[in-house]
Amino acid sequence: MMSQFIKKAVTAVGFFICIFAMGFNNIKNNYQEFEDSITGYFSSNPEDRTSLEDYFVQVNDFMNENTPYRDSFFESYGYLQRLMLRNEVNNFTVVKAKNNQLYYTYFTTEANETSELTNRMDKFATAARETGAQVLYLMTPDKYERGYTQFETGMPYNYANETADLFLAELSDKGIDYIDFRQLMTDQDMRIADAFYHTDHHWKIETAFWAFTQLTDTLVNDYGLEFNDQEMATDINNYNKVEYKDSYLGSMGRSVGRLYTDPEDISIIYPKFATDYFVYEQSGDTEISREGSFEEAILNKEILTSDDGIYAATSDKYFTYMDGNPAVVQVLNNNNPEGAKVLFVKDSLIVPVASFFAQGVGEMTLVDPRYYGSSIDELMAEGDYDYVFVTFSPQNLIEEFFPFGQDEEEVAS
Template sequence: MTVTRYGKKTLAILFLLMLAAAWVSSDSYTMLGEICGYLRQQAAGGPVEAAAIPDQESFVTMEGLETKYAASLKQQPMLIELNGIMAKKLKMQGYYGGIGIYVTGDGYIVTAYGPASTDYEYEEIMSFKNYLDEKGIHLIYVNKPIKYLDDDLFRDAFGIESYGNRNADLLLRRIAGAGVDVIDLRDKILEDGLDIYDMFYRTDHHWKTWSGLWAAGKIAAGLNECCGYDIDLSLYDESRYTFTDWEACWLGEQGRVVGASYVGLDDYSEIKPGFETDISFKMPEGFRHGSFDDYIDESMYDLELDVYEAPSWHYSYAMTDVVNHDATYGKILVLGDSYDHVLVPFLSLGVSEVNVLALRHFEGSLRDYIAAGDYDTVLICYTEFMIGAHDDPQSANYRMFTFE
């Protein structure tokens, strides 16, 4: 339906009236006194002390007040839904561009990425490769895709540039030219004739469960080719797995920002091997014996929970250190990211042992960690948007390419 200029104004007025009603019906407006107190104290110079604002325990910042204010909005999901309705009607596809969220005409959320020189990444990878070569440990760089294979998508759909794929092209070309083994999953997607859009959730930046299974098979083939493994690749044949499907059941992390009323809900598939498995999982108290089923926390699949409050279904698969008692060879360290929640469990079915490390959460020495691990292979298994993160000290992924 085309919304006329007059209709847009009418919708905007209705939206503001509904927003005001929701705001007054909550007690959020009572925080105005605190915010005004903060502004008065700030204008006087110096930090704002707790005594200047009721119910504060220490010095106050505007960020803290904004967080408290957002938390006080009892109808926050409703407000998001109202905003989503308006954004959809008015086709506000780049409204959340400031936080990296763009919505295509069919409700598919994508993100733009800035250019990266790749110098830091290249230097760190090559230094790391030299260290691993001295230890006799294989290194493979696995490039996991973002939600589109062609950066022209952004120029065509939103009139801006995105460099996610170009950054990856540059880095992979540099490290492959310097002797690093590379598995570029984008190439595998094209070889298999897959549709990249079908591999990802519409409302979340993560890929689907079956995409993780598919990728595990491609990486296993790469281990056979590059590292002399002898993994039975039929372990990754979809016909050997059982699928449990839910339709319109959960809302991804990005979808919670723009509203289900704008982008809808995502489907979900839980995937389990149709064959017996024998796996031990590393726990704080030691290893616990179990099976593939123990990777999965099925309590997350709760259809009674509000989609804005429910945990992300993507994280129902654990990403942890395991020993696979059905395999006799291979001890791999995966330096990965959150995509690997649905990749590592499947990859582990083909090798004896897999350890996982996310460097953004790691405080120790990576090289000491490796020296104590007796690994034969290390996978740097990164999604493309990790490239360039070191250019921004505020990024949560700032340390992902620091391999010291």
């Protein structure tokens, strides 16, 4: 009995020594940044200072991200999951399908209720139409494809496509037009498994270019859009394509490690023909502007050359296009200043599509509700837009993405 106790005691002591040693090493390596953050926090104006709780969260996140040998520990964990033939990681945060692609999902038994989202969209669309804008919802596809994607027994299914179907049906009842890229892909016999990255929830840049051509054709043919040099802009032969081999781990791949899943190729597509833009981005206190050609203004080439490592979000090559998710982005097309003025209220899936779309319009604004601190309703009302597009993928049909179309009293309550 005593020997068993001694073994457990030695094991426990050894464990705590390892934990404290790692903690000490972490603090030692990050002490200067930690000291600077403390000094900055307590020297800041109280009105501009975040809460102490938020500050502790920021420090904790920083320490976690900069833990010595973090990537090695992380990959070792992923490799153990692979050796155990696990098809889910981190309590079903990420699920592997039978085709070895990764998916975000969760447990539920039915589609989410969308009537509140529909009502908000209806109010927003009504207000937009009163300004003279045409309004459409753009339904991008979910990575899970009904009838083709197969999970192992016991893996959860989130009913995202069923939620999207319900939402679009309600939009139709309200008289709000939409373009369903899921249906367009079905009509053209395109498989989602080929159209999306296997380590990410985003569609491939090649798929985004295809979606750009479909969006342009529909708007020109059915909604009177005058798109500058449409034939040239929608021909993939008029574009350069640079392929980065085995260099991409999407958000799901970064959460499980490259020993659990393999890095994949990603391509960057940009025009061969002359382009000229001014781009302004704003997120919080950060403001960035770029000007020049598509590759100088639309693309953030620093992401392509980043040495932050494959696990860093700052190395996510999908976000090469307009930095992915700033709170607001404004694009002026100097080659077509009299072109249409458009607004995208969006998530990240549509960003490369909008990047290509900017070539045929005069001015374009993209706003992400998650990070935009002001009123999207006011932005829309004051913008004098010709077209207003709202676009969130099926998994993002939640109230967080639909803060607009509400009265002040409703927001306050």
